Amino acid sequence: MISIQLSDRVKNLPPYLFAAIDKMKQDALAKGVDLIDLSIGDPDIPTPKHIVDAMKKAVENPAYHRYPSYEGMLSYRKAVAEWYKKRFNVSLDPSNEVLSLIGSKEGIGHIPLAFVNPGDVVLVPSPGYPVYPVGTLFAGGESYFMPLKEENSFLPDFKAIPEAVLKKAKLMFVNYPNNPTSATASAEFYKDVVSIALRYNIIVCHDAAYSEVYYDNEKPVSFLEIEGAKEVGIEMHSLSKTYNMTGWRIGFAAGNKDILAGLGKIKSNLDSGVFQAVQEASIAALGTSDSVLSDIRKTYQERRDALYSGLKGIGLNAIKPKATFYLWTKVPSGFDSSSFVALLLDKAGILTTPGNGFGAPGEGYVRFALTVPVERIKEALERIKKVL
Numbered sequence: 001m002i003s004i005q006l007s008d009r010v011k012n013l014p015p016y017l018f019a020a021i022d023k024m025k026q027d028a029l030a031k032g033v034d035l036i037d038l039s040i041g042d043p044d045i046p047t048p049k050h051i052v053d054a055m056k057k058a059v060e061n062p063a064y065h066r067y068p069s070y071e072g073m074l075s076y077r078k079a080v081a082e083w084y085k086k087r088f089n090v091s092l093d094p095s096n097e098v099l100s101l102i103g104s105k106e107g108i109g110h111i112p113l114a115f116v117n118p119g120d121v122v123l124v125p126s127p128g129y130p131v132y133p134v135g136t137l138f139a140g141g142e143s144y145f146m147p148l149k150e151e152n153s154f155l156p157d158f159k160a161i162p163e164a165v166l167k168k169a170k171l172m173f174v175n176y177p178n179n180p181t182s183a184t185a186s187a188e189f190y191k192d193v194v195s196i197a198l199r200y201n202i203i204v205c206h207d208a209a210y211s212e213v214y215y216d217n218e219k220p221v222s223f224l225e226i227e228g229a230k231e232v233g234i235e236m237h238s239l240s241k242t243y244n245m246t247g248w249r250i251g252f253a254a255g256n257k258d259i260l261a262g263l264g265k266i267k268s269n270l271d272s273g274v275f276q277a278v279q280e281a282s283i284a285a286l287g288t289s290d291s292v293l294s295d296i297r298k299t300y301q302e303r304r305d306a307l308y309s310g311l312k313g314i315g316l317n318a319i320k321p322k323a324t325f326y327l328w329t330k331v332p333s334g335f336d337s338s339s340f341v342a343l344l345l346d347k348a349g350i351l352t353t354p355g356n357g358f359g360a361p362g363e364g365y366v367r368f369a370l371t372v373p374v375e376r377i378k379e380a381l382e383r384i385k386k387v388l
């Protein structure tokens with residue numbers, strides 16, 4: 001028997017937040033709890049039928065059974081460019097300003113390998129999506145956490161970052177509409193991002209996974225709409241949240257061609273692209289009619305309104321999201337993130353995500369995901385009322 005030793009990079013990993021939550025979920029289910037799972041941002045609504053139909057047809061095509069191209073089919077990249085033009089009025093050259101991803105998580109995890117040397121700094125929002133610091137760790141980089149505070153509308157305060165840190169920074173992750181805080185960003189904010197990036201030579205990776213999950217018809221802006229953005233950065237999108245396609249594993253990155261080429265170098269050595277039938281179905285997804293999308297948004301809006309007003313009614317300080325399907329909520333006094341999540345699970349059979357799991361500045365908050373039907377949200381509210 002050999003001695004099996006994990007590498008330092010794996011030993012240094014924090015426990016993956018959602019793996020720990022899944023364990024809590026399995027334990028509760030094993031005890032027979034009628035669990036209401038408001039923890040993970042995985043849409044419960046099925047993928048729209050026209051996308052599934054396009055997949056059924058595409059899967060029959062033997063040309064798609066072979067290795068895909070690394071950067072994605074040109075037809076897929078063209079569909080992305082057309083979508084960007086229509087949605088954001090941003091022009092992209094499909095030949096070198098669009099790159100397919102196996103979900104945006106893949107692109108986020110890999111981009112530090114392309115640009116970060118050991119000891120380099122990566123600017124990472126906190127609370128934030130756990131893959132930003134983990135991708136940084138795998139590349140040997142050091143995360144500098146930019147706290148997202150309620151008093152700053154959950155935007156990073158660039159003036160609070162020491163000059164020496166900015167000088168060592170190679171890459172900055174930005175994410176709006178934001179997970180977990182549900183905050184959105186204005187064009188003004190993105191202008192600040194561009195000017196910091198130009199001044200300190202920092203590559204910007206904007207994670208726009210939730211750009212299409214918005215409310216009250218207030219469409220989020222794209223980072224790439226900002227003058228100069230394409231000189232400093234890229235934007236990553238996911239089909240997962242927009243089209244209820246989390247299981248399909250497809251996304252894309254768009255923007256600066258040299259940054260995309262660097263990421264592409266990592267990818268071509270590690271993966272072999274996205275199943276072309278999935279890309280074909282994604283072309284159908286990108287062409288989804290406004291009426292289908294507005295039905296999806298209506299469903300989330302109904303849930304958001306029910307949970308937001310319900311939590312307020314119980315006296316919980318929830319923030320009303322303008323986008324994303326999360327409610328970032330202050331825990332009641334006398335609790336911290338972990339003890340409140342434990343109370344909801346043990347006494348009410350409701351699973352939520354502790355805010356501190358997204359980073360220390362998330363302490364004192366809990367995240368509710370709107371990924372169950374409105375009847376279950378109402379049931380959850382009744383149960384919370386009883387335990388408080």
Ligand SMILES: *Cc1c(COP(=O)(O)O)cnc(C)c1O
Binds near residue numbers: 041105179239251
């Ligand atoms: C869900 C999510 C992603 C990853 O989505 P993919 O399914 O990998 O495309 C990326 N960033 C944020 C902030 C997310 O919440």
